[in-house]
Amino acid sequence: MQVDKEVQRIAALRQYQILDTLPDKEFDMITQTVKHVFDVPMVAISFVDTNRQWFKSEIGMGACETDRSGSFCTHTIEGLDPMAIPDALEDPRFRSSPLVSGPPRIRAYLGAPLASTEGCNLGAICVMDHVPRQFSRRDRDLLTHFAGLIMERLELRRAVAEDMLTGACMRRAFEERFAAAMRQHQKSGSDLSLVLFDIDDFKAFNDSYGHPAGDRVLRSVGRCTRSTIRRPDIFGRVGGDEFAIVLPGTSLAEAEQLMRRLRKRFAAIRLAEAPEVVVTASFGLTAALDPEATPRSLMKIADKALYAAKANGKNAICLSDQASPSTPPREDLPRRIDRD
Incomplete structure (x- = not known):
C-alpha cells in the first residue's frame, strides 16, 4: 500500500x-x-x-x-x-x-x-x-x-x-470517546488534559439579538475550536453553550497555551448584527495525574475550575490545582487564574 x-x-x-x-x-x-x-x-x-x-x-x-x-x-x-x-x-x-x-x-x-x-x-x-x-x-x-x-x-x-451546528461530538459520543482516551492514557502513561469552557453571557446575547444570531456565534465558536485543536483531540458539546475538549498527549501547561490561542480567536469573531459585541469564554482546565482518575472525576474538577473562572470576572482560564482527582474538590482549593 x-x-x-x-x-x-x-x-x-x-x-x-x-x-x-x-x-x-x-x-x-x-x-x-x-x-x-x-x-x-x-x-x-x-x-x-x-x-x-x-x-x-x-x-x-x-x-x-x-x-x-x-x-x-x-x-x-x-x-x-x-x-x-x-x-x-x-x-x-x-x-x-x-x-x-x-x-x-x-x-x-x-x-x-x-x-x-x-x-x-x-x-x-x-x-x-x-x-x-x-x-x-x-x-x-x-x-x-x-x-x-x-x-x-x-x-x-x-x-x-455530531452536532450539526458546531461540529462537536454530541454528549453520548463525547463520553464514549473520552472513556476510550482515558483507557489509552492509563495503558500508555502519556499526558492527558481536559478543558471545559462556555461562552460568557450567552443567554443575555440570545435575549438581546435573537437565537439566529446566537446560532451564528455557536457556529463560529465551533469552527474556531475545530481548526485550533489537533486531529486526535476530542471536542464535545456537553450543554447549550458549554463545551469540553479532551487533549491526549498534552500536559496542563500545553493545554493552557492552546486555550490562550483559542480565546484570542474567539475575540476576533464579529457579527454584522452586533458589531460591538466581543465573544469571550471562560475555561476550566485539569490534567489526569491520578492513576485512579475517571472521566467523571476529571469532569467534576474541570467544572470547579470553570466555575472559579466565571466567578473571577469571566474571560479567564483557570487551572485546577487539584493534584488528586480521586479526592473530592473543595471550594477553597487555590487555583491559578490567567487573564493575560
Missing part, C-alpha cells in the same frame, strides 16, 4: 472515532448472525490501525486486538473485493503467521473490506475456520453484504454523534 494512500486511510479511520470504544450490541448481533450463516467458529469485525488490528466485535479470537504484521485483514484492505484463503498453510503470506501457528489457529479465512464513503478501506469483516475450507462466490457476495451493513451503522453513528 502506497505511503500517501495509507496516511489517507488512517486519517479516515480516525474520523470515525471507533477504535478502543466499548462493546456494542449492534455489532455483536452482526457477528453472531455471520457466525450462524457461515457456520464458522471465528468471526471478527476488524479495524486496521497503524500497527495493530483492533476488533470491535469478535467471536473465537480470544483477544481484542493483535499485531498488524502477520494479520490477514491487512491484506484484505489492499483490495476492493473479498479475499479468500482456503488453506493458510498453503499460502506463503500466512503459513508463518502467529495467528496460524498459534492461537486462534486460523486455517481458512474469508474477509470483505469495510470501505468508507470516500473509498478508504478501514478494516474488514472476516470469517475463519480451524480447518481448510473452500469459499464460494455466494459466500463472498454474502460477506460483502454484511460489510455494507456494518458501514451503514458506522455512517449512522457518525451522523448522529
